[in-house]
Amino acid sequence: MAINNDFINKIISCDKRTVSRAISLIEDEDNRSNELLKKLYKHAGKAYRIGITGPPGAGKSSITNCLVKLLVKNNFKVGIIAVDPTSPFTGGALLGDRIRMTEISLLDGVFIRSMATRGSLGGLSKNVVEACDVLDAAGKDFILIETVGVGQSELDIAQTADTTVVVLVPESGDAIQAMKAGLMEIADIFALNKSDRQGADGIAATLKNIIHLKPPSENKWEINVIKTIGIKNEGIEELLNEIIKHKNHLEDSGFLAEKRKNNLTKKILELVNSRLEVTFWDEKKRKFLEDNLSKIYGRKDDPYSFVERLIDFKI
Ligand SMILES: Nc1nc2c(ncn2[C@@H]2O[C@H](COP(=O)(O)OP(=O)(O)OP(=O)(O)O)[C@@H](O)[C@H]2O)c(=O)[nH]1
Ligand SMILES: [Mg+2]
Known part of the structure; x- marks a missing residue:
């Protein structure tokens, strides 16, 4: 099933089967859920x-x-x-x-x-x-x-x-x-x-x-x-x-809008964190961690300086 206009329109008109499928995509953390949420947001x-x-x-x-x-x-x-x-x-x-x-x-x-x-x-x-x-x-x-x-x-x-x-x-x-x-x-x-x-x-x-x-x-x-x-x-x-x-x-009182904006900020921070986590850890960095672990464990290096080098990738 593709996330096309037909699918989105069926959700908007609350076709129960389609709504149910959409929630299943989200529940299963299916790859298509991102596309789905993008298209639904403005509705x-x-x-x-x-x-x-x-x-x-x-x-x-x-x-x-x-x-x-x-x-x-x-x-x-x-x-x-x-x-x-x-x-x-x-x-x-x-x-x-x-x-x-x-x-x-x-x-x-x-x-x-x-x-x-x-x-x-x-x-x-x-x-x-x-x-x-x-x-x-x-x-x-x-x-x-x-x-x-x-x-x-x-x-x-x-x-x-x-x-x-x-x-x-x-x-x-x-x-x-x-x-x-x-x-x-x-x-x-x-x-x-x-x-x-x-x-x-x-x-x-x-x-x-x-x-x-x-x-x-x-x-x-x-x-x-x-x-x-x-x-x-x-x-x-x-x-x-x-x-x-x-x-x-x-x-x-305007608190509803404020609360929802706060939630939105939180959501965006979480999205950035989870995206970064996925893209950050490539094979080279994992290997770098593996290679240095003993040194850090032996206190010849510390995790704080190591992480700085890792993030700047001054390897
Ligand atoms: N005497 C009495 N019993 C009630 C009342 N409301 C619910 N019950 C009974 O309490 C039990 C639990 O009710 P539920 O509505 O399933 O409670 P719940 O909080 O949803 O339960 P969980 O989702 O399992 O945590 C059922 O047997 C109900 O019939 C009430 O106002 N008075
Ligand atoms: Mg219950």
Whole structure:
């Protein structure tokens, strides 16, 4: 399959098979993905990206589903990227996830895709971000990205997402866990899910206290706690309202543009780094390294001077 105008036009009109193929090219790091991303770039930039993260089993998928249904009801086109839905923590969630994913994929204007965590985390976030770019070019108004908040990946996703919703549950210690995992730093909004359980009000109050202890954010946004019951579709309208409020806040204050420009700078730096890495290491330089390693190891030369010579190629 060639990356020709026909292929690009099919993505823009959100032909599901073509969008799916395009994301596969990105996921497989196929040679053609570069060409694809070049051609798609000018068609993207309109979608608003919402990250949904939190501990395993907190109800991220349930909330995502409810949000999608509500957005579709309001005539928005929605894309969803579920990062690693087969979380090792919840085991058998796969079948349930699959059923739910099929259900919402049938809704008008919805495209859902799961992406596995494999390889390096950096690779994960890069691919996920680029998959979002495809959905953006495919005309989605909102893109929801679900990630399990246990490692580095959610921090990367939070960088990309315009609004990050952290889903917690009223279990004792959950708020503390979230603090340890760094989820407090990335939340724009907290969804306290499973609020049908005991102690929800107490945890909501604790969360609010913790939020108030934090220094105010640079963009003056006040983090709120929204109580939800994912399985009963309760609190979802309030949650979406809060997301829209955050969106308006970022847009009106100019912070959205600023954040996206910062991300762009980062992306360009990363692209340059990865290109340079590929082109820099030719055979001669590798051999030079090999030949000098013993000398450096024996402290007759130092890595710093060596690297300077290597980069200037004064060999
Ligand atoms: N009681 C109660 N159960 C809920 C609620 N929301 C979700 N659940 C249940 O919690 C379990 C996990 O829900 P998911 O939506 O799959 O959670 P998740 O965060 O996406 O899980 P992973 O992606 O595996 O980390 C399921 O059995 C849900 O039915 C809620 O508001 N109340
Ligand atoms: Mg899930």
